[in-house]
Amino acid sequence: MARVFITGDTHCPSDIHKLNSEFFPQGKTLTKDDIVIICGDAGFVWDGSKNDKWWIDWISNKPWTTVYCDGNHEGHDLLNAYPVINFHGAKAHKITDSLFHILRGEILEINNKKYFFFGGGFSHDIEYRKEFVSWWQNELPVQSEINNAVNNLNKVNNKVDFIITHDVPTQINATLGYNHQDMSKYDNKYVNLASFLQNIYETVTFSKWFAGHYHINQMVDRIQILYQYIAEVKNDNFEFLDTPIYKISNLHFTFDEVKNIAKKHFLFINEFLQLGRATLNGRAVINFSDFLKQYEDTLSLEEKNLLSDNLKNFLLADMKRFGYVTKIVKDIENKK
Structure with missing residues (x-):
């Protein structure tokens, strides 16, 4: 059949x-x-x-x-x-x-x-x-x-x-x-x-x-x-x-997970709380670790949830860009 x-x-x-x-x-x-x-x-x-x-x-x-x-x-x-x-x-x-x-x-x-x-x-x-x-x-x-x-x-x-x-x-x-x-x-x-x-x-x-x-x-x-x-x-x-795209799309990252992933893989963040590599577009793009030092205590629950969604969006776009399962995604899959 x-x-x-x-x-x-x-x-x-x-x-x-x-x-x-x-x-x-x-x-x-x-x-x-x-x-x-x-x-x-x-x-x-x-x-x-x-x-x-x-x-x-x-x-x-x-x-x-x-x-x-x-x-x-x-x-x-x-x-x-x-x-x-x-x-x-x-x-x-x-x-x-x-x-x-x-x-x-x-x-x-x-x-x-x-x-x-x-x-x-x-x-x-x-x-x-x-x-x-x-x-x-x-x-x-x-x-x-x-x-x-x-x-x-x-x-x-x-x-x-x-x-x-x-x-x-x-x-x-x-x-x-x-x-x-x-x-x-x-x-x-x-x-x-x-x-x-x-x-x-x-x-x-x-x-x-x-x-x-x-x-x-x-x-x-x-x-x-x-x-x-x-x-x-x-x-x-x-x-x-249960493809890599499906798995990532259906994950929810806690704020602590977002922090750990972003810091480990040296991600950047812009004024819209979008995450990405150093080539991320925006008027105010800074390293995520530096962002946390300045703003972590002021983030609302809504903003933390947005960071979770934006991390997923970055991971999906990154795989699309390169055409393969990226190291970040493999690392996440191994820990989930």
Whole structure:
């Protein structure tokens, strides 16, 4: 039986580190029959550059097979030029023998479980992007893709096991503070994706729904939004892998632990109580030990808790920056 794993945006190469062997050691035991699903913003196909090719080769040489729905940050025109094949019952763009993009509205079948895919997403940063270079209107669906989804769902009586999307329904958008999707920037042929996903949310029976896009690892209503966590499908449910990223994200450091770690590893602190190395940004960056001498007795409980969160943020950013489990994290893991 194939093993199936699901994770959030990889923004290749910015967040691909979570799938290297240090952060995903389980990957070393997998075969090409096993599947890793990315919930959009994979970023392997962007501009057709040598960088694209390098990362496509990198992921394709992993022991497993990678599939993904598209997000908003993809090179949509290039992606749509790949040949369409049948992959586990779904139409997919074949990028390599080990990398597939599942078309919108398709239903993939693995281990007798049905996975409904619908990619695309609203860009929340359009004002910083250039059309046909870093933004494409076809990040949103057209009616034919909506029809494809409806027809395929009708064939299975509107019942699937899992739903894989990048963006989320209107209801979840609102919960996350995105109350309005501005369609004025899109041609009339494009459809409001959030509204369509809301319809899916209300009419389709499913066990679990996974999405990406929002750079959080959080269950919102009935949708599990993923970013750096990796989930393994277990029958009709899932379990998070106990990866270094997952472990650090779920730690709470006491103030004494923050002090010991920061002093031992010569960390610095700025005026926002952010922690980091000597290159930390800020107008008032000083060594943490010097900071304690001046301000330890004045810190409130709220500020001490903020230091705990900021230490976690630093450790996660540090691992992302270097692409491996850092010495500080290894030291913490050995003591926990």
